[in-house]
Amino acid sequence: MAKSDRDVMEILEAFDLTRCAHSAAKLAGCDEKTVSRYVALRDAGLDPVARTRRSRAVDEFVEKIEELVEKSSGKVRADVVHQRLVAMGFTGTDRSTRRAVAEAKQAWRAGNRRAYRPWVPEPGMWLQFDWGEGPRIGGRRTQLFCAWLSWSRFRVVLPAWDQTLPTLIACVDATLRILGGAPTYLLTDNPKTVTVDRIAGVPVRHPDVVALGRHYGCKVETCQPFDPESKGGAEHTVKIAKADLVPTTANLASAYASFAELADACFDWRERINARPHRETKAAPVDRLATERAVLHALPTEPHTTALGEERLVDDDQTIRFSSVRYSTPPGHVGTRVWCRVVGDELVITGMTSTGLTEIARHALSTPGNPRIDDEHYPNHPGGNEPRPPRVRPRSEAEVAFCGIGEGAHRWLIEASATGAQRIRSKMARAVELATILGAEKVDTALGLAAMAGRFGDTDLAAILDHLALSGAPSDVVYADETHSAQPGTSGWEGFGA
CATH class of the missing domain: 3.30.420.10 (Ribonuclease H-like superfamily/Ribonuclease H)
Structure with a gap:
């Protein structure tokens, strides 16, 4: 059984103390021949701790393994080497081949290791x-x-x-x-x-x-x-x-x-x-x-635009024309130059920003008569082609007083005008009077509910205010139209007279 490094050092220490192999063997608890062997190795200038490697079946093929590793610059696989050795008469296992190949690669890398010189960068280089x-x-x-x-x-x-x-x-x-x-x-x-x-x-x-x-x-x-x-x-x-x-x-x-x-x-x-x-x-x-x-070198004012595509000018409507098709651009580029190029089935628009040239938009290619307008490029405008609600812009004192009630008054005026309600101005004046008496917040809530329910009659606003005062805010709002009746059903009279 091989001795550990510590055991070997204790054997040598015992021999140096007694100068006798027999006495040292008793102190170290081993055979005196073992003491003599380790002492002889030390006196010969060898490492007494080093293990002597036994002969292996792959040793006679080591030169071939080193040749294959050298020719492949250390990249040949161990399984490929094993196949070649088996063809040459090797009878060992692939495990022995893997160990031999790993040792050969390690030796090859040690002799062909890349030398690195510390790179010292220079400012502006x-x-x-x-x-x-x-x-x-x-x-x-x-x-x-x-x-x-x-x-x-x-x-x-x-x-x-x-x-x-x-x-x-x-x-x-x-x-x-x-x-x-x-x-x-x-x-x-x-x-x-x-x-x-x-x-x-x-x-x-x-x-x-x-x-x-x-x-x-x-x-x-x-x-x-x-x-x-x-x-x-x-x-x-x-x-x-x-x-x-x-x-x-x-x-x-x-x-x-x-x-x-x-x-x-x-x-x-x-x-x-x-x-x-x-x-x-x-x-x-x-x-x-x-x-x-x-x-650092100073930068030119104009960017390098050789490969950015064709130059276009952004119109007042934030669009450019490319192949007779209008494409939208983000805000902030009206009146400036941009560059357009086709990448696959898309049009890439590059513009100059505060940080340099940047891709500002990308659209799918289209045909004349079918513009590509991105609603995100117009954040202050409602998207699509749907009708736009009118803007409330009061001018007279009466209009300013009514619109000053709140957002509910704005909605009531828009909805009442769209349904063709009669005597709108007199109803606005009545709402201002109620707001003076009951408070603008309550009247504004009532006007918003009236707009949602389509209640624009002469007494509807007062009725809604009375309901809010007695029952609080409603859980749901029913829109009054020809398909809905507020009259209770007649199911309660079915058993009358029976």
Whole structure:
């Protein structure tokens, strides 16, 4: 039975004390041959605690295993190696093969380990950005544009519907305007929107991306393919943003009802994450950004709009015309320029906001004569094509006095006028008199009930006031019309005279 490390040290300690293997064996409670063996190992400069490995059936195939690991750069699977060894006459189990392959891979990685040089960022030099999968809104996928300014560690996350080139340009413009300047280099991955081809390992830039960098005074660089370590800052930003913004069972975040709600969440996340001290710098990124802005390049007044689509002017009715079809835009863009482009079966409208280029509206494509008007773009107007209720605008003293009773008076006047009630002015004057005597609040409640029930007779208001005074507010209101009678039924007379 093999001795533990502690037992071995006690044996050696006993021998150093007695200088006799026989006496040390009695003190340590073992055989004197065991004492002599451990002492001999120590005197020979060997580790007495190290275990001597027994010969294995796989030992004669170790060279082949190392060859396969070397040829595959440490990626070959153990089950594949086992199949080849069995074909060569190996009779051991796959467990022995897995252990041998793991040892060979560990030795290969030790000899081919990547050496890292600490990266010391310089103010105003690098801005890294990447895309991450965002939450679903109404069953539709979204994207998170994540950017990271290297020296200040300032992070920006913007939501988007897709990763197309126009969307990328709009997100870069918005990010640079949030930062307040442009760095020297923009570092990203190798999507087709940035790198259209690779020739002999040399990336071929998209011409519109080159024009983007020229417009803002930046040079666009890309990392090595399949090598996230060369832009780890942006990768880490994506990981943090997805952990906080995408609803999961881990963060228990609720789903987003709209794209605007997701944009607000991204803004709140940016304010929170940049206000707390960074682990590396021990300072808040927003404070370091104020220092880094001094060396950032000044931004051009006009955004880069080469790939944003066709330019349009927003009319006074908040609409633009595209292919002879009117499309609505949100408030605040009347008289300004916007850019329209077709993405699939949708029209994307991009406008200039306080934070830069931003997608302001998205409509399904339509045909001439069928405009696309979003009621949310007109919050101060009732939606649809239904008749609009008249606005109450009192002018004379009598009208001002009646409308001053309350909202119930407004409803009574609108409903009474719509039903063609007679002597409305005299009834309004009578309501003002009752309000002076009983109080405006009681009369206003009675007028509201009269409007709901369609009671516009000469004595209806007084009758409702009497009922409220005796019985309180009614539990339900019955609208008086030709299909309903207030007269009780005759069922009570059925047994009369029987």
